[in-house]
């Protein structure tokens with residue numbers, strides 16, 4: 001066991017166990033902080049809501065505790081706290097032994113994928129050795145086959161201090177063996193408490209996961225989408241400027257109303273998450289459940305720190321039997337920022353029972369429920385979507401796949417089909433080439449990856465296709481009588497347009513001119529204007545060029561449009577692009 005990888009890391013340990021088994025007393029004995037902070041909790045000696053405390057272990061490691069209520073009526077509060085813990089401090093009172101909420105809490109931790117824990121046999125001072133041994137056997141039997149099967153078991157008495165040092169040592173070992181939260185630069189804080197700050201603004205608390213938060217950051221509520229600015233951050237009782245994932249944090253927020261904050265709401269960076277109202281999940285139904293899970297039933301989804309009523313549809317068969325794992329589509333009443341791999345617990349509202357739980361497989365189901373077959377494979381996500389942006393897949397899965405084209409990801413056969421189709425189009429376009437303006441973004445990106453293709457003046461042709469446009473006879477034909485060009489013949493419209501795009505021909509009011517003719521005309525007019533700076537008439541231009549109005553008008557119109565000349569009444573004067581005339585040509 002090596003502590004590498006969590007230098008400065010903090011572990012979050014959640015308590016679990018039946019009511020009155022000594023969870024809160026144990027947390028107070030370890031940390032000096034009474035996690036029962038509500039007046040009512042103190043009066044009744046009963047944990048109602050989540051409590052928080054922290055301490056430093058003998059190794060110097062820091063550990064934060066989330067103390068949960070054990071009473072059946074407050075399972076909802078327990079669920080709001082355990083979603084983000086790294087490990088479990090699982091408490092069973094030696095005098096009472098295993099009880100219903102011992103079982104329910106263990107099942108919930110298992111469903112949430114918690115895999116590390118320490119078992120505490122508490123109140124050991126209240127039993128003799130024989131009873132203590134019976135309690136130990138009782139616990140061993142019940143944790144068999146669960147993540148606690150091989151967990152250390154420590155007997156403690158929080159009142160006389162028995163076993164507390166041993167427990168600290170066991171917690172140290174536990175933390176050393178438990179990975180701390182990953183940093184994916186995608187912070188998400190499920191709020192578990194929200195209250196008014198003494199100055200201004202609000203305080204929210206939660207377990208930060210996925211990324212860092214710094215003072216000054218702007219976050220958004222989800223659901224809700226309200227902007228909230230982080231004014232100050234506290235962790236373990238101290239103010240910090242910035243805090244990484246895996247910590248209990250309190251954020252002082254400004255710019256957001258109390259109504260927009262509360263348990264179950266998440267704070268995330270805007271645009272980093274896919275917000276969804278339907279998810280495909282795997283669902284493991286507890287073996288102890290008395291009936292199958294079907295679409296009938298009023299279900300509550302516990303995810304993050306929230307509780308949401310959901311509609312459920314089993315995928316594939318109609319039902320999932322107790323002890324079985326199946327697939328389901330859940331419909332939520334609000335859009336939540338969810339990602340593949342998020343864990344959840346499902347309870348039956350009416351019966352107040354835990355039904356089961358599982359993992360989000362697809363936070364944005366694409367297929368109809370009758371045919372959907374979700375799993376956690378990236379290839380399935382891509383296959384169901386076709387072309388999809390890598391950034392979107394990262395939002396959905398937390399993984400950023402290697403794009404095949406630009407920022408796009410696609411199933412291999414689609415990527416191949418795109419390239420094949422492009423090669424076909426280029427082939428069909430022949431020597432004239434394929435007009436790139438007619439292609440979409442992905443086709444243009446794919447074009448850059450093709451070998452043996454030449455791109456010229458916005459057209460792509462095969463490198464080995466002759467350039468039929470170079471020295472095309474029509475250019476010479478038109479240039480031969482530059483200012484009275486013949487009507488074009490023996491050349492296709494596509495060729496003419498391609499020649500125009502290359503700058504070889506000019507099309508003006510229905511007449512095709514050689515580009516060289518237009519340039520020559522500009523020089524000749526510049527000469528005229530040198531002699532008559534106040535302007536020349538179309539008639540004078542027509543005479544200078546030795547042509548007729550039929551050609552002179554389109555030519556002059558073209559020169560006006562391209563800024564060579566400018567119109568003033570009936571005259572043409574110099575435009576900004578009038579060529580300079582050499583002295584020799586000026587009179």
Ligand SMILES: Nc1nc2c(ncn2[C@@H]2O[C@H](COP(=O)(O)OP(=O)(O)O)[C@@H](O)[C@H]2O)c(=O)[nH]1
Pocket residue numbers: 017018019020021022023024025026045046047070122123124125126156157158159160
């Ligand atoms: N003698 C003894 N009493 C304990 C011990 N732990 C808890 N208690 C008592 O058991 C009762 C319930 O403890 P509490 O921590 O509130 O249980 P929780 O509901 O699991 O949080 C309280 O009256 C405690 O004083 C222990 O280790 N030894």
Ligand SMILES: [Mg+2]
Pocket residue numbers: 020023024025046047067068069070
């Ligand atoms: Mg308690």
